[in-house]
Amino acid sequence: MARFSRADFTLEAFRRQLANVDALPQLCVLGLLSGVMTGAVMVAFRLLLDAGALLYMPGADPEAFEGLAPWLRALLPLLAVTLIGVFLYRQKAAAHKLGVGHVIERLSYHQGRFPLRNWLNQWWVGVVSVLGGLSAGREGPAIHLGAAASSGLGVKLRLPNNSLRVLVACGTAAGISASFNTPIAGVIFAMEVVMMEYTLMSFMPVILASTMGAVVAQAVYGSEPAFRIPEVSLGSLMNLPWVVITGLAIGLLAGLFIHVSRNRRLSGLPLWLRLAVVGVLTSATAWWFPQVQGIGYDSLAAALNNQLGLQVLLVLVIAKLLVTAITVAGGVPIGIIGPVLVIGAAAGALSGALGAWLWPASAADPGVFAMLGMAAMMGAVLQAPLAALMALLELTHTPNIMLPGMLVVVVACLTSRQLTGCEGFFVSSVRYGLHPLQQPLMQALSRVSVPAVMERQLVRTERIVTPEQARKLLDTNPVWLLIERSSDDKPVLGMKAAALARWLLEHDEALKGEPPPADEVVDLLEIPGQRVEMAPIALQATLSEAFLKLQDKALGALYVVHGYRPKQQRISGIITRGAIERYYHYSDPQDKEPTV
Incomplete structure (x- = not known):
């Protein structure tokens, strides 16, 4: 029976588990939280519509435009576009993007991270559009508000980017579910329109989120279907x-x-x-x-x-x-x-x-x-x-x-x-x-974060060391040596530790038992061995981000930076093209035919 320690239930352990492709229990927990949060956000948005309708709509019904005087219902759209033009389009162009299209764009090109300004704009633009008499729905705002709120939870907790993708889908499904009281349609919409994939690891958290979104909405608005219709059939x-x-x-x-x-x-x-x-x-x-x-x-x-x-x-x-x-x-x-x-x-x-x-x-x-x-x-x-x-x-x-x-x-x-x-x-x-x-490959790589495949056995060193210092570098059996440069504008170089071990062995054999010179030093850029230029990548990044970054021909690997303050950052691991290729080319060794 597996034993658990207190360290297994820390936020740091939770982040580490989410980096893997099989973090289903952790993703389900996020799905539940996302559903409750999105349901509450959607209820708040609908209450805003109801509160606005109290001011001038007959029966406080946001849909009762037929009961308004012709001059008033004709005036409302003019006021709505004026407000949107004055208060939205005087902001930066990036702040104008709202709705489902914005959600898909942020998921596709920004790892599911949302600007706060756009989220705040969506609240009042959604209310003004509907109550202002424009031909507009509340589902687009609901999806944006829910997806961004769920993603914001992940960003606040500093979760890896692969889990942000799932949180966006959870917020989308819960938004549709809470708006229409249609939990199944919310799940399918999130997977078919936003995520554009069907995987078990995404389905189960999204189902939980959609369920909780509907539960929160039903607790406020009841469980009646959106439309009452008589029993009908196609007949012949x-x-x-x-x-x-x-x-x-x-x-x-x-x-x-x-x-x-x-x-x-x-x-x-x-x-x-x-x-x-x-x-x-x-x-x-x-x-x-x-x-x-x-x-x-x-x-x-x-x-x-x-x-x-x-x-x-x-x-x-x-x-x-x-x-x-x-x-x-x-x-x-x-x-x-x-x-x-x-x-x-x-x-x-x-x-x-x-x-x-x-x-x-x-x-x-x-x-x-x-x-x-x-x-x-x-x-x-x-x-x-x-x-x-x-x-x-x-x-x-x-x-x-x-x-x-x-x-x-x-x-x-x-x-x-x-x-x-x-x-x-x-x-x-x-x-x-x-x-x-x-792109199937990019989808697969987006489901996993770099901690799941990075090489953690590394040691940082200066370029010039003594033979004794070189031997101490190998005491922890590192795989990689990260060679720090004399200035920040020079790229970090990486070298396999085996190259240094080979040089030390040949060096000791050449001495034939004689003591080395007292002033002897080792230049790690001069000893035989292949060195690769490295660039930093965040610990939260997905393999798809690493894959795209490694398309630069000058880079041989990436070093994974851990920490959120520049002066407190540390290097947690190394990720190479080979590590990424081994991930998506992986096959069970038991499935291979034995060789003679």
């Missing part, structure tokens, strides 16, 4: 061809949405003009059709229950799609997931109404097609079919809708990707060449 299988046609149409709508939101002509306009276009367009549309404002969950619920007229459905499909896409193209950082669900549900309801007119005897209820359209639009825009299907199941609580749901989601995703040339909305928004999260 004769509806399946119309399901395929619906998927084709929604896939084209998804492609249109992405192309408009990436319109370079609009995004190239001066900032003041872009914000003016967004504000005036939203304001003019809201004067006549307030359904385009806000998230639109009230309209979504009405579409699922077949309670919207054709005119309103057309407005939601055309006007809300264009207003949302132009808002994104105009540079306003909004959440798109909620509006995308509303647009898809309206498009599906229109398709169902047309099918009922063409085949009244066998056509399914338009509410069924509204459900299918909701999932199809989400899947096609995000290129996340599993997340869309799980959202469909958890939002509607209708398991028998899954068969046509799978068909319509796949058709819509294929149509958007193949016929309109659109990749996932968030991937295309952060792509600079080949996306790092889509």
Whole structure:
């Protein structure tokens, strides 16, 4: 039976265990903490929306724009873009990045570390966007707030960077779970859209985080499903061809949405003009059709229950799609997931109404097609079919809708990707060449931190030593000698200790028992042996960071720096290309065939 000491339960031991690829218990602990924290953050964000709605919204409902006077609901978007322009865009350009795209960018290129200023901006920009009558959702802010808060916990505890990746996924899943009350969809969204991988080491902590996020949200808002809909089914299988046609149409709508939101002509306009276009367009549309404002969950619920007229459905499909896409193209950082669900549900309801007119005897209820359209639009825009299907199941609580749901989601995703040339909305928004999260090798190396493979047996020494000092250097059986230079601008050099041991042996043989000269010294840069230039790398870094740093041809290895204050830093180990290659080329020796 394994014995544990008090040292096994210290924070330092916890960090050391997290550096390995098999730190599942430790990651699960982080998942629980992340879920509780993100759930609390999401509840606070929703309370902020409710508090803001108390000031002027009918019934203190953040979605009740229809109850406002036309002049007031038309004025709100103009005020919203003015506030965002004045208080957000007067900051540095790096502070403008918010939402899911920002989360993926920080995970891909910054090891999951988030700037505090962006996190603080997300709070008020998210509230202003929704309550200001822009076509915006709360899921984007929830994901950013949750992921950044979870990552911040890891940074505060000085955890290795490979665990920060998992914390970002945990915060994402818990944010979706607490926002929609959809814990399974939160898990799939985090793995499919943000992490872009499915591994056991990530799945279990993310599941725990999503569960705890939902528990915290349900403790405040109850466990009722997001939408109440009657029991419905597809009915006759004769509806399946119309399901395929619906998927084709929604896939084209998804492609249109992405192309408009990436319109370079609009995004190239001066900032003041872009914000003016967004504000005036939203304001003019809201004067006549307030359904385009806000998230639109009230309209979504009405579409699922077949309670919207054709005119309103057309407005939601055309006007809300264009207003949302132009808002994104105009540079306003909004959440798109909620509006995308509303647009898809309206498009599906229109398709169902047309099918009922063409085949009244066998056509399914338009509410069924509204459900299918909701999932199809989400899947096609995000290129996340599993997340869309799980959202469909958890939002509607209708398991028998899954068969046509799978068909319509796949058709819509294929149509958007193949016929309109659109990749996932968030991937295309952060792509600079080949996306790092889509490279299997970089994914594998990102799961492990350098302490897991670094060589710890080393000793630091000056360049010039006496033979006696040289022998003492070898007393601890080091593998590496780190040769310190006379000035900081010269690179640290590393040499295998075996080279010094060989030189001392040959030196003693050459003396033939005679005592060495009293003033004899050893120049470690002159004795035979291969020396390599080294550069520093942080103890928290992942193998992917080390791999990229070692692409510099001049570097032969990296020395791992431990410590957080410059004058107190120490070198903990050495990592070489060979150590990284042995990690990802590793195979069990028992699997090899015996040689003769």
